[in-house]
Amino acid sequence: MALDIDAYLQRIGYQGEKLPTLSTLQALQHLHLQTITFENLNPLLGLPVPLDRHALMDKLVHQRRGGYCFENNLLFLExxxxxxFQARGITGRVYWNQPDDAWPARSHMLLLVTIDGEDYLSDVGFGGMTPTAPLNLHARHPQSTPLEPFRVDAHQDHYSLWVQLGDQWRLLYRFDLMQQGAVDFEMANWYVACHPQSKFVNNLIAVRTDKNRRHTLLNDLYTVRFPDGSSEKHTLASLTELWELLEGIFAINMAGVERSSLEKALKEKSLFRQ
Incomplete structure (x- = not known):
C-alpha cells in the first residue's frame, strides 16, 4: 500500500511545491516538528511500536498521535x-545529557539527504533538541536554523552534531554514514521500546517545537526552552493538568489512550511527585 502523501501534507499544513529541493525539505522539516509531537506514550504503557508504513500513517497522521525517532524519521523518509528525494536512514549514538566519553548504543535514527550533489542531515525525531532545519553535512561553521545554531564536526571515523545554547556548545549525538536497513531499525526500536532499562519505558517524554521555543515534558516537569538557552519550568500538580497539556500544548490526540492506564503507569514508576 502506497503512502497517502496528500494526507501527510495536509496533516502538517504544507501547501508548497512537491519538488525535491532544499526549500521543500526545509519547509517540510519545520512544519513536521511543529505538528507531529515527539512522544513515547506507547513504550511507557507497554504497547507495541510497529514501524511498517501502514502503522506509521495510521498513528502519526490519521490518529494524530506522535512518536519517537524511528517513527517520525521513517515516516519522513517515506x-x-x-x-x-535521494534519502536514506542512518543511526547515531546519543550524547545529550551524557558524558562525552560514554559509549551509548546506536539508539537514534536520522536521515542523510542528497540534493544537487550536496549532503544534508535531516532529523524530525531527536526530541528536545531536534534541528529545525536541514544541516549541510560538510559545512564546519555554525549553521543557523529557525531556533538554535547547530554545528557538524568531522572526526576520523565519524561525525558529531552540536547545538549552541547561549554561549555553550552541547554535544547531541555521534554518527557515521554506514548503510542501515529495516532490520537495523527494528533491532534498535525493540531496545528503545521494550528493554527494561530504556528511558522510554521508564519515563514520560513529549516535545513539540513552536515558532520561537520548544515545549518539553519529562514526567511531571513541563519546560519551555528558548533559543538563547534560557528556560521556564513548571511542575504539574495533577493528572488532569498533564492530560490537558498533552492535548493542548503538545497537540496529541489522546482519544485512543486509556487514562486509567496512564495514571497506573505514572504511579507504578513514581513519575509524579504530587
Whole structure:
C-alpha cells in the first residue's frame, strides 16, 4: 500500500511545491516538528511500536498521535522518497545529557539527504533538541536554523552534531554514514521500546517545537526552552493538568489512550511527585 502523501501534507499544513529541493525539505522539516509531537506514550504503557508504513500513517497522521525517532524519521523518509528525494536512514549514538566519553548504543535514527550533489542531515525525531532545519553535512561553521545554531564536526571515523545554547556548545549525538536497513531499525526500536532499562519505558517524554521555543515534558516537569538557552519550568500538580497539556500544548490526540492506564503507569514508576 502506497503512502497517502496528500494526507501527510495536509496533516502538517504544507501547501508548497512537491519538488525535491532544499526549500521543500526545509519547509517540510519545520512544519513536521511543529505538528507531529515527539512522544513515547506507547513504550511507557507497554504497547507495541510497529514501524511498517501502514502503522506509521495510521498513528502519526490519521490518529494524530506522535512518536519517537524511528517513527517520525521513517515516516519522513517515506515522504521524501515519494517526493523524489535521494534519502536514506542512518543511526547515531546519543550524547545529550551524557558524558562525552560514554559509549551509548546506536539508539537514534536520522536521515542523510542528497540534493544537487550536496549532503544534508535531516532529523524530525531527536526530541528536545531536534534541528529545525536541514544541516549541510560538510559545512564546519555554525549553521543557523529557525531556533538554535547547530554545528557538524568531522572526526576520523565519524561525525558529531552540536547545538549552541547561549554561549555553550552541547554535544547531541555521534554518527557515521554506514548503510542501515529495516532490520537495523527494528533491532534498535525493540531496545528503545521494550528493554527494561530504556528511558522510554521508564519515563514520560513529549516535545513539540513552536515558532520561537520548544515545549518539553519529562514526567511531571513541563519546560519551555528558548533559543538563547534560557528556560521556564513548571511542575504539574495533577493528572488532569498533564492530560490537558498533552492535548493542548503538545497537540496529541489522546482519544485512543486509556487514562486509567496512564495514571497506573505514572504511579507504578513514581513519575509524579504530587
Amino acid at each position: 515522504v521524501l522518497t515519494m517526493l523524489g
